[in-house]
Amino acid sequence: LEADDIARVRALTLDLHEADLADLIQLLRPEERAELIAALGEDFKAAALPELDEAVRDQVLEDMPPEQVAEVLQQLDSDEAVYLLEDLDKDDQKDILAKLPYFERIALQRSLEYPEDSAGRIMQTDLIAVPPFWSVGQTIDYMRVAEDLPDRFYEIFVVDPAYHLIGSVALNRLLRSKRPTTIESITDEDLRPIMVEADQEEVARQFERYNLTSAPVIDEDKRLVGVITADDVVEVVQEEASEDILAMGGVGGESVSDTVWETTRLRFTWLFANLITAILASLVISVFEATIEEMVALAVLMPIVASMGGNAGTQTMTVAVRALATQDLGRVNAVRVIIRESAVGLLNGLLFAVIMAAIAYFWFGSDELGLVIGVAMVVNLFAAALAGILIPLGLEALDLDPAIASGVFVTTVTDVVGFFAFLGLAALWLF
Amino acid sequence: LEADDIARVRALTLDLHEADLADLIQLLRPEERAELIAALGEDFKAAALPELDEAVRDQVLEDMPPEQVAEVLQQLDSDEAVYLLEDLDKDDQKDILAKLPYFERIALQRSLEYPEDSAGRIMQTDLIAVPPFWSVGQTIDYMRVAEDLPDRFYEIFVVDPAYHLIGSVALNRLLRSKRPTTIESITDEDLRPIMVEADQEEVARQFERYNLTSAPVIDEDKRLVGVITADDVVEVVQEEASEDILAMGGVGGESVSDTVWETTRLRFTWLFANLITAILASLVISVFEATIEEMVALAVLMPIVASMGGNAGTQTMTVAVRALATQDLGRVNAVRVIIRESAVGLLNGLLFAVIMAAIAYFWFGSDELGLVIGVAMVVNLFAAALAGILIPLGLEALDLDPAIASGVFVTTVTDVVGFFAFLGLAALWLF
Numbered sequence: 063l064e065a066d067d068i069a070r071v072r073a074l075t076l077d078l079h080e081a082d083l084a085d086l087i088q089l090l091r092p093e094e095r096a097e098l099i100a101a102l103g104e105d106f107k108a109a110a111l112p113e114l115d116e117a118v119r120d121q122v123l124e125d126m127p128p129e130q131v132a133e134v135l136q137q138l139d140s141d142e143a144v145y146l147l148e149d150l151d152k153d154d155q156k157d158i159l160a161k162l163p164y165f166e167r168i169a170l171q172r173s174l175e176y177p178e179d180s181a182g183r184i185m186q187t188d189l190i191a192v193p194p195f196w197s198v199g200q201t202i203d204y205m206r207v208a209e210d211l212p213d214r215f216y217e218i219f220v221v222d223p224a225y226h227l228i229g230s231v232a233l234n235r236l237l238r239s240k241r242p243t244t245i246e247s248i249t250d251e252d253l254r255p256i257m258v259e260a261d262q263e264e265v266a267r268q269f270e271r272y273n274l275t276s277a278p279v280i281d282e283d284k285r286l287v288g289v290i291t292a293d294d295v296v297e298v299v300q301e302e303a304s305e306d307i308l309a310m311g312g313v314g315g316e317s318v319s320d321t322v323w324e325t326t327r328l329r330f331t332w333l334f335a336n337l338i339t340a341i342l343a344s345l346v347i348s349v350f351e352a353t354i355e356e357m358v359a360l361a362v363l364m365p366i367v368a369s370m371g372g373n374a375g376t377q378t379m380t381v382a383v384r385a386l387a388t389q390d391l392g393r394v395n396a397v398r399v400i401i402r403e404s405a406v407g408l409l410n411g412l413l414f415a416v417i418m419a420a421i422a423y424f425w426f427g428s429d430e431l432g433l434v435i436g437v438a439m440v441v442n443l444f445a446a447a448l449a450g451i452l453i454p455l456g457l458e459a460l461d462l463d464p465a466i467a468s469g470v471f472v473t474t475v476t477d478v479v480g481f482f483a484f485l486g487l488a489a490l491w492l493f
Numbered sequence: 494l495e496a497d498d499i500a501r502v503r504a505l506t507l508d509l510h511e512a513d514l515a516d517l518i519q520l521l522r523p524e525e526r527a528e529l530i531a532a533l534g535e536d537f538k539a540a541a542l543p544e545l546d547e548a549v550r551d552q553v554l555e556d557m558p559p560e561q562v563a564e565v566l567q568q569l570d571s572d573e574a575v576y577l578l579e580d581l582d583k584d585d586q587k588d589i590l591a592k593l594p595y596f597e598r599i600a601l602q603r604s605l606e607y608p609e610d611s612a613g614r615i616m617q618t619d620l621i622a623v624p625p626f627w628s629v630g631q632t633i634d635y636m637r638v639a640e641d642l643p644d645r646f647y648e649i650f651v652v653d654p655a656y657h658l659i660g661s662v663a664l665n666r667l668l669r670s671k672r673p674t675t676i677e678s679i680t681d682e683d684l685r686p687i688m689v690e691a692d693q694e695e696v697a698r699q700f701e702r703y704n705l706t707s708a709p710v711i712d713e714d715k716r717l718v719g720v721i722t723a724d725d726v727v728e729v730v731q732e733e734a735s736e737d738i739l740a741m742g743g744v745g746g747e748s749v750s751d752t753v754w755e756t757t758r759l760r761f762t763w764l765f766a767n768l769i770t771a772i773l774a775s776l777v778i779s780v781f782e783a784t785i786e787e788m789v790a791l792a793v794l795m796p797i798v799a800s801m802g803g804n805a806g807t808q809t810m811t812v813a814v815r816a817l818a819t820q821d822l823g824r825v826n827a828v829r830v831i832i833r834e835s836a837v838g839l840l841n842g843l844l845f846a847v848i849m850a851a852i853a854y855f856w857f858g859s860d861e862l863g864l865v866i867g868v869a870m871v872v873n874l875f876a877a878a879l880a881g882i883l884i885p886l887g888l889e890a891l892d893l894d895p896a897i898a899s900g901v902f903v904t905t906v907t908d909v910v911g912f913f914a915f916l917g918l919a920a921l922w923l924f
Binding site: 312347377 | 837
């Protein structure tokens with residue numbers, strides 16, 4: 063299909079939506095990708111590029127001549143153009159920017175200067191801003207003749223001569239007003255502007271909290287510099303959620319298009335951290351070697367205590383990390399949540415103490431062993447609850463991401479406490 | 494503050510944004526909530542209600558007389574009204590619906606009939622639909638006089654006389670066209686309508702994939718029944734991500750406002766499942782009691798093998814579960830991902846085999862023990878990789894949610910394989 067019949071390939075792909083075209087490109091082999099794009103020529107949908115996975119996107123962009131990339135960038139909305147450029151290396155960026163007309167170049171360069179993952183990177187800089195003394199009619203006429211407007215927009219902004227933001231007018235408000243009405247009289251000044259340096263996570267939170275569809279972005283001087291729309295925020299939310307999930311699973315920073323070796327390296331780091339904690343737990347066990355030699359049943363049962371503690375700790379930690387991410391957990395309710403989690407830990411500790419004491423008694427016929435494992439269970443599930451809530455809160459207070467590191471610390475605590483309580487009590491009570 | 498000075502309370506709260514007012518209500522004690530709402534009377538912002546947590550919301554709604562609730566519902570957009578009603582019990586719903594005017598009642602009843610978490614529940618039913626033969630001028634005049642329009646909207650829809658969806662016109666397109674232009678000529682027919690029965694997760698995926706800001710919702714007869722906007726989708730995405738994160742941490746279905754007892758019960762179930770798997774692992778250990786008695790070093794080292802396997806399995810599983818949720822993993826690339834994960838598992842297995850063999854050798858001075866733990870490590874990390882990818886894929890194929898159950902199965906595999914490989918090899922080679 064690919065090698066010969068260009069006309070047919072064109073016919074098949076011309077009507078695809080950009081997201082579907084992007085999927086197609088990803089399925090092809092690298093050489094075929096360039097061929098397909100060449101075959102489409104001017105009809106290649108620029109909008110397919112931002113839909114590609116990072117690795118594929120960079121490969122495709124590097125294979126395209128800078129002139130063609132520059133042309134593609136001009137077809138895109140400004141936020142998408144920045145998205146394409148930001149991952150390329152500095153030299154490629156320079157080559158491409160050099161081919162752009164002056165205004166586009168300046169605008170893109172400025173956007174690229176904002177920190178990664180900031181509002182400045184996801185905002186759209188094409189927008190409509192009018193002075194408050196214009197009439198509705200004037201504004202509509204201006205919009206009819208203006209070129210280089212964004213593809214879609216939902217509100218226009220009202221600014222003073224220095225481009226300070228005064229307010230906004232939703233398009234439906236504009237449509238429903240008579241032509242002589244002044245913009246000033248229909249301006250909504252109750253805005254929630256976003257600072258251009260704000261982190262995208264913060265932007266998403268604002269959108270969620272206030273159910274925004276679009277929000278203006280301002281710089282330190284309160285000048286209007288861009289606008290962020292809810293469809294960009296949908297992607298930010300999805301991205302941040304993925305980051306947290308992967309970080310909690312010990313696979314932070316991983317991407318599906320990484321090589322086997324890269325993936326091995328990333329996971330190795332996390333597994334190595336886990337090895338250290340596992341050795342720590344083993345050291346605790348080795349203190350009680352003599353005790354275990356006298357009663358091997360201890361070796362049989364000890365993983366149960368550790369595993370239950372690890373799971374209970376993970377439960378509390380998961381709730382805490384998520385609540386911190388969604389800001390449901392903060393200074394105001396931290397103490398209440400700590401007490402609550404401790405109570406849950408203690409209750410489940412008591413329940414499983416009874417269950418495990420009974421199992422140990424029937425399995426090994428020793429009521430003392432039952433007592434030991436029961437008490438160890440209460441101690442460890444209580445410790446798990448405390449570690450599960452205090453460690454994420456502590457990391458957050460130290461400005462570290464609780465999603466990344468909490469897991470290692472929590473299981474270290476539950477392993478060490480679990481083995482120490484179980485074997486220590488056994489050494490004290492059984493002999 | 495609360496008990497006496499109503500005027501002051503009013504002055505302080507009147508200007509709050511609804512999201513902030515909702516936060517304030519949540520911080521109050523239950524009795525105070527009703528007092529505050531009574532004090533605000535007609536000025537109470539209805540829009541604050543959907544922002545409340547479920548438990549608080551239901552309590553507030555149950556304390557309000559049905560007439561007042563009915564009034565509040567009429568002030569809200571239709572999707573928010575459904576959101577408030579859906580969690581109340583049937584009797585309360587009936588009481589409240591009975592107080593509503595006919596049309597509102599019918600519309601809300603119909604929305605409540607759609608399945609939970611479906612597009613029908615999150616869509617907005619107030620929308621503007623016009624016939625294709627109208628002119629732009631006619632449409633604008635209609636919008637100027639029409640009442641009961643949604644607060645904000647971004648496009649109008651074009652329908653035939655039977656209300657079948659033909660296309661949409663973005664407001665900016667409408668604004669930029671001259672009054673005599675027919676709607677037909679500016680209609681965008683390239684729509685991605687959403688079926689009213691579609692799951693909200695599917696809706697979010699469509700929005701993300703095609704960068705939608707709003708999308709029409711149609712019923713089985715292709716009739717236009719509502720519209721979904723991106724700000725609703727932001728909340729769906731956040732909600733689904735929370736669900737997955739909590740499910741993977743073994744705390745699915747939990748909410749911050751649950752009681753201690755309810756939380757204990759939910760977590761107990763998961764911990765109990767974990768207990769069964771831990772006992773299974775203990776049974777494996779008990780098979781080798783005699784071996785351990787001869788060499789206690791085995792008891793010291795065996796948790797390391799199990800813990801490394803558990804973590805490696807969790808890593809692979811996390812990547813797999815997330816990729817399934819975002820549809821980055823499917824039939825097309827399943828085999829490739831399985832091979833990839835196996836390779837990573839094998840590589841890390843070899844690396845940690847060398848490391849652990851060296852540690853065991855120096856710690857216990859036995860090169861045979863080093864060999865045993867090394868081989869056990871390779872076997873277990875390879876098994877972990879296979880379990881981590883195959884179990885989520887299997888659950889997905891059985892139409893079960895891989896986020897909920899994968900964890901238990903994966904750690905069962907890694908515990909059992911880990912202990913069996915380590916102790917079994919020790920029994921074979923060391924004595």
